[in-house]
Amino acid sequence: MTEAAVTDIRPLAAVLVSAVTVVLILASHRYPNVRESWSVLAALTKFGIIASMVPGVLDGTEYQASLGEFVFDIEFSLRADALGMVFALLASFLWIFTAFYAAGYMRGLSEHNQTRFFAAFAASLSTAVGVAFAENLLTIFVFYELLSVATYPLVAHDETEEARTAGRKYLAYTFFGGGLLVLAGTALVFAMAGTTEFGQTAADLADANTALARAAFGLLAAGFGVKAALMPAHSWLPDAMVAPTPVSGLLHAVAVVKSGVFGIARLVLEVYNPELVGELGVGIVLAIVAAVTLTVASIIALRADRLKRRLAYSTISQLSYIVLGLGLAGPAAVAGAGLENVIRGGLLHIPAHAFMKLTLFFCAGIIHVETHTDYISEMDGIGKRMPLTMAAFAVAAAGMAGIPLVAGFVSKWFILIGAVEASQSVFAVVLLISGVLNIAYFWPIVYGAFFESHDSADSKPLVEGPFGGHLADGEPVPDGGDETAHEEGHHGGPGPGGWDRVGWTGGEGSWLMLGPILAIATGAVVLGVVPFEAVFLDLIESVVQGVAA
């Protein structure tokens, strides 16, 4: 990594843009239009700043901005390098669409406390970019914690008992992961290496006490793993779906969870390095955890009836693809083969999954706004009512399952061949099984939406027939015990005459929401058809080159 480091204000500016926006949003709380334009403006500015650094980063320049010494021997500093760029570019690019979508969503539902919502949203983005550009473990921890704080108001937004419980769980999990484990791991690394700067610690860690080096890796991986929703620390994510859908979409499928994954990427590639991870034997453990998570989460997703919940479990499973790719980097480096492919595949899945999952969540959100339908069992025939939405949904779902021509295929392909090259074929098998499961839980939605109608739907044995049967006169509870809301406050589903038929011209909902959905779905296809034309793979290539060198 002999890239030239240049002092530049832009990484800092990229973080601060949305932080300043928070103040502006709070200040203009009386004027919703002004308030929303701040969001959009900030999103565009942020993306502009970050995009302006892309050419330089591709040429091997690193932009640095330091705020001076934060604690003894550790600077509070930001650095835009290729890996950070992947995440920052992704988050800020998708924020543009989300800003529009969120405006449409929140107004469509006449939500309360919109100012707080938009302010917290901007703050979350600020910290997510901070995570991306952090130059050392402590700085990443700072933003990691702030991200938890900033997203908490979004999770608890509803102010219902359910939302409060979810918020409580969210804070407990993320502070356990962030506050306890990551901080302890950082302290251990600092004690062993005398620095926490990325790329500078591996040599010292290799010389350190093996048990301590393993412990530090374990602490950090577990800490980041909580946000990455690795099992068994995943259960906050499905609960956090109580948040408004733009939050579930951008934050709980992209920014927040990916900050955990991104942390693991930094950990495997730059705090340690793949060889060291392989030698310590921790890479394979990480890969196994990821493999178990992605299989089990897929199976649970099969049985979730609430659409957002199914998407959440799908997120858990997909995130583990990335972690699996990174975990396999260890064994691959030791085996001397497949290293580049697993890393490439793992990292590429970060943007690929983001585009696809955001599309899916946006679809779920627009369905909720327009028809107040949250449950898959009520969505039969909804393709008539929302054709464009469900088409986008189908494309993204296909990508999730790894069907070629959509983004998900490319990344999974790289992981797959990498796993085989590294003689870890068992993980390749896991990947294939999971692909089948993906189809199994997404296909019924698409099929039901387009080819069935409400009164003549096939039975859905997995959802309607819980293990062990159900009480004789009780209503079926499709998704475990927490679906009481289904009975009480529910007013979704088709009207008495079935779904209205709406044409393919966009009459199905507000363009504030429909536009972003289509744009992002297009992005997912672009990423799948011509991956080398989209900038992400170039950035990832330069990361891979750096690691391989």
Add this chain to the structure above:
Amino acid sequence: MTEELLPVLLIVVPILGATLPLVLGLFRERVGWAVAAGTLSVEAAVATWLGYAVYIGDQRVVHVLGGETFGRKEVTVGEFDTEGFIVGIELVADALSGLLVVLVALVALAVLAYARRAGPRRNAFYSAYLLLTGGLMGLVLTGDLFNLFVFLEIVGLMTYALVASDRSGASAVAALKYLIIGTTGASMYLVGVGYLFVRTGTLNMVDVSRVLAGEPAWVENALYSEPLVVASFGFIAVGLATKAAIFPLHTWQPDAYSESPDSVTVLISALVSTTAAYALARITWVVFSPDFFAANPRTVELLLAIAAVSVVAGSLLAAMQRRVKRVFAYSSVAQFGLIVMAVGTAVHPAAGDQATQFAVYGVVVHLIGHAVIKGGLFAAIGALNSSAGARYVREYAGLAKQRPFLSGSLAVLGFSLIGVPPAVGFVGKWYIGLAAVEAELWPLVFVVFASTLLTLLYVARLLEKLYFTPLAAETDTEPRPAVAADGGGSVSYGMVALAVLAAVLAVGLGFAGAELTDAVQPLVEAIQESSPEVHP
């Protein structure tokens, strides 16, 4: 060398100022606040000057009371002559006490802005307020063990008086409880000092430290392993731990914090326990020095164990409280547990130079950070109480909409208390944790990092009520009393400003962590070399 007069001024000015409200009160009512504001402005200026001399001018400012007559003299003990023993009382402003001096002066001045609307407005209140400031200054500056006791008692006396200053029965009970436990603690300290005096023949901290180290010719070896010396450390530690409210000696503190008038709570929560913990740190580090603990590892292990228990127990008790003031009162028990833990880590035999360095940093940063955070929290709580009549956690439901600035400060301060970076609460915790890691004291590492979650327990509960519980959800809430108990009734800009200022400072100080730690570098070196004097 005018700087030498500054330490004296710092003590004398507020004590003389304290007489004025009483005298002027004969002619005009409610003159107290103005006098206190004037006096404390002078005090703050002097403290800043002293801070400048100590940190920018790199001086160790020493004043020996009665310096012409007394001072360091040659003393004949038996057939030996001992060079440079002190006769008279020394006031020392060095790298450690300088910071505390500035803190005390500024906090005392800032809380005054709060007290103008909130506080009891009688002249006697401001006399006590000034006396307390003078006592705190003395406690921080003195270099004499017995003099420390006197100031400890002056601080104690004034605190008892202030706690009871709203003249209610409940506060009198709280003050009496505080008085009994506090005096017992101070007396314990005095017993410890007596033991040391008997063995070393001096009360000056530096001289005691030298004799303990076996420096003068008339002691043959270091006295560290003598039972009398070990016992004296035990008594001193117990006494000061009582004053700093370490579990299980904390029982006075929740009552005192929750029953006293709001402005008094702000002041004592920010300063009183802080100075007691400072005294413990100073005596542990400089008087007894790491060599003492190397000879008696059990003592420091015991200290660490008690501190760790204090962290856990304090947090759990805080989470169980229903009154907001009591929540944060118990939280202080936990936070001072952390500080004492770092005090012990610095001198633990297993601690290398690095661990000592980080532990000292941790103590200093967390002492100051906690003072700002806790003072600000109580300011916000007090203002919420007098404006919305909310005293219990459940009464906080939906207050965020009505009081955005106070709630916002409360949230920021709460998160810095948890240790969310980059606020100062995090920096302190980071150093304390790092010191434990460097010293490889794994149980402590666990407690320090777990304390994040423990703090989250009670802070999140409050914030959830404040922001995410609609007012209507709390059907059992009785109608709120419109006016606070002490007749404040409304919120002034000063009260809100203090809370907001504390919140801004809590975050700002986080970034100034490196400056703070640079400032105490001389102290670190002194401890590492077991030197009794902290020279720049």
Add this chain to the structure above:
Amino acid sequence: MSRLVSATAGVTGTPLVTDILTNQYTYLLFALLLVIGLYMVVASSNLVKKIIGLNLFQSAIFLFFVSTAYLGESGGESGQAPIIPKKAVAYDPYASPLPQVIVLTAIVVGVALTAVGLALVIRIYGEYGTLDEETLREVRADD
């Protein structure tokens, strides 16, 4: 100054118990008073008695300090008052003035504390009409 200590130390050859009882009984008294005072503070439920206990506790400490300054007959030396002529060439052992000064100061502090304590007790009595801790707790629980 180490003579302060040695002056009260045992005469060689005397059994320890005898030595304590004859020469160092003040220390024994100190310990006894200290414990009695502490016991009163903890065990008595009457607030005034608690304060008396506190006074006893402090007096014990004063006694300790004064004892250390006492130069008895035991070492064959007798302590003089600490008044030293300016041009003295050699002088007899004298009682250290420092502990006396300390005790004087501590007594003043103690008196102030007692005053504040009693003032608080009076306020409590006026408010609740009782001095008994248990009753007080019951009365306050009813509020």
